[in-house]
Amino acid sequence: MHVVIIGGGAAGIAAAHTILGSSKSHKVTLFESRGTYGGRALTDDTSISGFAFDKGCQYIQDEKHNPWTAIAKELGFDTFPEKVDDVLRREEEDGKFVDEKTTAEPVKEVSDAIEASYEEARKQPNVIVARKPRLDTQAEMFGHAVSEFGPFTESAEVYQYIAADRARVVSYEGDGNAFVTRGLGTLVRAYGLELKKRFGDRITEYFQTPVGIVRYTGSGVTVVSRSGGKTVAADAVIITVPTSVLASGAIAFDPPLSKEYRSVFNILRLGSYKKLALKCNRIPDELEVDTNYYLIETEPEGVWKYYRLSKTPDVLVVHAAGDFAMALDGMADKDVFALFKKTLQEAYEGLIAYAPGKAITNWSRDPDALGAYSYTAMVGGGPSDPTALNARIQLKKPVSGTVHFTGEAASLGFYGTLSGAYDEGVATARAVLGVSG
Ligand SMILES: Cc1cc2nc3c(=O)[nH]c(=O)nc-3n(C[C@H](O)[C@H](O)[C@H](O)COP(=O)(O)OP(=O)(O)OC[C@H]3O[C@@H](n4cnc5c(N)ncnc54)[C@H](O)[C@@H]3O)c2cc1C
Missing domain, CATH: 3.90.660 (Polyamine Oxidase; Chain A, domain 2)
Known part of the structure; x- marks a missing residue:
């Protein structure tokens, strides 16, 4: 199976590891707007010498239950607890x-x-x-x-x-919560860079290549970069870009998505x-x-x-x-x-x-984020708006069986977090592969 992944943040990285780790016959093509992996996990270690400034996420929350704790250990990253x-x-x-x-x-x-x-x-x-x-x-x-x-x-x-x-x-x-000494963004990026090391030619990485168009049918997809310079046909696409970016229309869908999806992108805003x-x-x-x-x-x-x-x-x-x-x-x-x-x-x-x-x-x-992390907008409903979790449930429903949205905003229990993004990336990859559980 060949899957295109749009976005190299925590969710896209987790999805790629899951697909490529499950069978030697699977291939992934990953499109990322930025120059490297990480997305909203981004460490700046140059502005202040000797200090790893996490511009995006900084805490491994609920350390004992967080998948990034094991990844930090596996890749040799030290963590230390937040004293509150x-x-x-x-x-x-x-x-x-x-x-x-x-x-x-x-x-x-x-x-x-x-x-x-x-x-x-x-x-x-x-x-x-x-x-x-x-x-x-x-x-x-x-x-x-x-x-x-x-x-x-x-x-x-x-x-x-x-x-x-x-x-x-x-x-x-x-x-x-725990901090990562070299920065949580550095850890997420390192886990992304592992993909090439572990899976070699089975992953093709296009950095600084934002996607502009997703064409889909019930049997496959064609993903086109914004510049038109790259066109990739595959069996399915996993889209991890933030919902605020999707709401802005940065990616065009052919045929256009139904109004349910468009309304979901507007309900799940990034604050x-x-x-x-x-x-x-x-x-x-x-x-x-x-x-x-x-x-x-x-x-x-x-x-x-x-x-x-x-x-x-x-x-x-x-x-x-x-x-x-x-x-x-x-x-x-x-x-x-x-x-x-x-x-x-x-x-x-x-x-x-x-x-x-x-x-x-x-x-x-930031044009590739348009906000920090998702919250549920009170559109029309007020305090008892029944659409709160429904928007996240709708986001997870595949379109035509070939287009899958995921990322932190798709998590029902841990949206707005790095662990939610990871878990949803894994779950969506498994759904694409037809693996249950
Ligand atoms: C300031 C801040 C503080 C935070 N603090 C914490 C914290 O302490 N703990 C915690 O657990 N979480 C925290 N979070 C949330 C956490 O960072 C996110 O939930 C998580 O990183 C989201 O991962 P993701 O893969 O879903 O999305 P992203 O990381 O946003 O990945 C999506 C990727 O898609 C790319 N992209 C966008 N448009 C396109 C396009 N057209 N074509 C190709 N690629 C595209 C983006 O460049 C990005 O790399 C924080 C976030 C912020 C911003």
Whole structure:
């Protein structure tokens, strides 16, 4: 069997390993827009010397249950656990800043209320639940930021989650996140590069070759690069490109897809998640290592999360999520750096000095991603919209038996994650091969 795979991120790599590993008679042709493997798993190890900055995914979540833990071990990559201690730096009425554990009341009251709303929602697992932050008090903003379902741990949208998320977290109680020392993006890329080493001529890789057209019938497909320079006929195609890219019409289908698919691409949108890394040569001791700090921004409104790891204490890593990240993605990079530095400087009374070396992401403007990771848009339905999980189920249904969509957005329990992308890549490859189980 000859299968074309579009996209060399986690899902495409996992699908290729599965197909090529299952029989010596199978062949894969892989098209990838970027110059190498990884997709939204992308490590930048050049902007700041000695620091592997994961611009996309950075945590192996639920380490003991995550397929990437075994892959890291197999390929000789070291991992180390995330130590979580959450501290908010809160401004008092007199303008002074105080540090407070985020378990302090009244922040805890807000995050407990969020938890309670999810418990309630679990009774109807196919339903979007929403508890929109009022964002009018520091406690409300921090409560959402540090909640297990807050913007930093779950969806790329600030307040839209579905009840299934609740189920997936409780099933893995106590299992923490792990970092990859050389970067999670480096690991995913290395696993992609293994394909050629292991399977030789049975895989053809076309990098910097975006696909423009997929032609299909019930018995086969023809995939054409955007430039028209490459045309490949095969038995089936596995498409792993982000749903936001599919919604943009970057790939044309002949015959056109039915409206069910087009509507699914619009429901499964990619939200925003922003990261900055700054090399510093002076950081105050009160900003302890291995601790997540939070600070409120007022214009645009949102919450910064920032930390430094004990392994690289002179690098400050900064995250922003949801609507706040979207607003930051709309600004020039230099203005985002300036805004963060100003807010931080006020909170630490001028004690931070920066050294050369910085990096910033903008996933919303990356044409091969158009966002960070998928969430379920509330189209037309509101909090009890029954289409929440249905959109992901519909995405997985093959078209004419030869066109298969997969990737993180196809996962029902682990969408928005690297493990979800891997599992869906494997499952779709097995479905294409007709292997059950
Ligand atoms: C900022 C950020 C933080 C994250 N944090 C975490 C985390 O800590 N832990 C976690 O588990 N997950 C995290 N994620 C999510 C995780 O990175 C993704 O779920 C996962 O990488 C998606 O893999 P994928 O294969 O489904 O898609 P992708 O990695 O997006 O792969 C799709 C590929 O298709 C390519 N492509 C697009 N258009 C075309 C075209 N026309 N022709 C050919 N190729 C094309 C793209 O270049 C890309 O390589 C994060 C993501 C982001 C962006």
